[in-house]
Amino acid sequence: MSLSFWERQSFQNWDYIVVGGGIVGLSTAISLKEKAPGADILLLERGLLPSGASTKNAGFACFGSLTELVEDIKILGEEGCLALVKRRWAGLQKLRQRVGDAGLGFQQNGGYELVSEGEVKYLPEIPGVNTLLKSFFGIDVFQEDVQLVQKFGFHKSVVKTVIANPLEGQLHTGSMMRNLYQIAAAKKIHVLTGCEVKQHEDLQSHVEVSAFSPGTNTDITFKAKKLAFCTNAFASQYFPEFDIKPGRGLVFVTEPMKQVPFQGTFHMDQGFYYFRNAGDRILLGGGRNLDFDKETTTDFGVNEVILAELKRLLAEVIAPGSSLKIDQQWSGIMAFGKTKEPIVKKVSDNITIGVRLGGMGVAIGTLVGEELAALAGS
Ligand SMILES: Cc1cc2nc3c(=O)[nH]c(=O)nc-3n(C[C@H](O)[C@H](O)[C@H](O)COP(=O)(O)OP(=O)(O)OC[C@H]3O[C@@H](n4cnc5c(N)ncnc54)[C@H](O)[C@@H]3O)c2cc1C
Structure with missing residues (x-):
């Protein structure tokens, strides 16, 4: 069934199409609109x-714990690691400025790294990493504080000490994303959800993108001057030439507690592994490294081996003796x-991509959106 005269005039042609409604897609669309308020922008999200x-x-x-940064320095060098930290920080500041701390549920409660036997070897690296980061933050970011093991109630013989970072914060993921969608709506960015892009083509004069329309049981072709792909782990489907590996992450929250320690x-x-207070609950996640093969997937789902290890960590190391129950889990x-x-x-004259956000995309995502908008608009 073909589009109506009216649909062709009002829904088919755009200045920009952004594919993917995660933090990067929304940030890209919003940044494009900030640069060109008159631009007509369509954002397509498959879910x-x-x-x-x-x-x-x-x-x-966050922008990286001590052990992560030490490992990053080995791969990226000191300058490369510092540059990445600066980009994560810049992304976070831009996100806070755009959404506001209330909308993000942002709280700067500090970040901490638990040091077990295997990580003791990283402790002598604290002064060197602090010197590197001081050139940007102006303070010694990482401080070891062994008293925190007892204060937070961790298992004493497993957790040898704790490294504190006062600059780290936390936010409410759902509130962040809902606010970004509302900002996009206020800027008249047209969002279609339940719209999976199946094909795309750069025809030089313009790009075409087709998606299946369940209502009419047909494909719809949208046209735009420029197209930006923000499909992160799902990008390898269209861009197999890039080094992009999916990685599934498992998270759970406990039942509410009288007081999170x-x-x-x-x-x-x-x-x-990572955990935090989430209101009156503990949120805990990670463990991908226990089963890299199975977790290298774009399929959602729960790996029981990983779930069992997360439960053990909670019961034995993080909140020993608390007998907390898991309330909700997701991937x-x-x-x-x-x-x-x-x-x-x-990737071509009219197509750009902003993908492979890794495990700190909340931090760097807004900046990637801004960079992609600049590239797409050029
Ligand atoms: C369990 C877990 C915990 C994490 N914890 C943190 C954290 O605490 N801090 C942090 O900074 N980062 C964290 N991250 C990483 C962070 O969430 C990501 O880096 C970031 O959300 C990536 O954003 P994105 O927009 O690039 O990708 P996504 O959020 O994956 O968005 C891509 C979107 O594209 C859509 N899409 C894909 N294909 C198509 C198509 N063909 N047509 C239309 N739409 C399509 C998808 O449905 C998806 O919504 C975590 C990630 C996970 C999974």
Whole structure:
């Protein structure tokens, strides 16, 4: 069934089409509109709700724990690591400015890294990493504080000490995303959800994108001057030439507690495990490293082996003796590559991509959106 005369005039032609309604897609669309308020922008999201990582994550507003940064320095060098930290920080500040701390539910309760036997070797690296970061933040970011093991109630013989970072914050992931959708709506960005892009083509004079329309049982072709793909882990389907590996992450929240014994964001095992207070509950996630093969997938789902380990960590290390029950669990899909730097690139004259956000996309996502908008608009 063909489009009506009216549909062709009002819904088919756009200045920009953005594919993907996660933090990067929304940020790209909003940045495009900030640059060109008169531009007509269509954002297409395959899920009824965003269906990747942006509404599924743990809400850490972070830029890297000590052990993560030490490992990053090995791959990126000191300058490369500092540049990445600066981009994460810039993304967070831009996000806070755009949405506002109230809308984000942002709280700067500090971040902490639990040091077990395996991480003790990283402690002598604190002064060097602090010197590197001081050139940007102006303070010694990481401080070891062994008293925190007892204060927060962690298992004493497993957790040897804690490294504190006062600059880290946390936010309410759902509120962040809902606010971004509302900002997009206020800027008259047209959003279609439940709209999976199946094909796209750069025809030089314009781009065409087709998606299936269940109502009419036909494909609809949308046209635009420029197209931006913000589909993160799902991008390899169209762009197999890029190094993009999906990584599933599992998260759960406990039942409400009378009092959560800590406030803040907590990292363990080079960021493979993480937990925080989420209101009156503990949120805990991670464990992908227990089963890399099965977790290298774009399918949502719960890996029982990982779930069992997360439960054990909660009961034995994080809140020993508390017999807390799990209330809700879910998964989300991230994207990784050999390096932690996102891919922000032009792939043809009229098509750009901003993908592979890794495990700190809440932080860097807004900046990637801004960079992609600049590239798409050029
Ligand atoms: C469990 C978990 C915990 C995390 N915790 C944190 C954290 O605490 N702090 C942090 O900074 N980061 C965290 N992250 C990472 C962060 O959430 C991601 O890096 C970020 O959300 C990526 O945003 P994105 O917009 O690039 O991708 P996504 O949010 O995945 O968005 C891509 C969107 O594209 C859509 N899409 C895909 N294909 C198509 C198509 N063909 N047509 C239309 N739409 C399509 C998808 O449905 C999806 O909504 C976590 C991630 C997970 C999974």
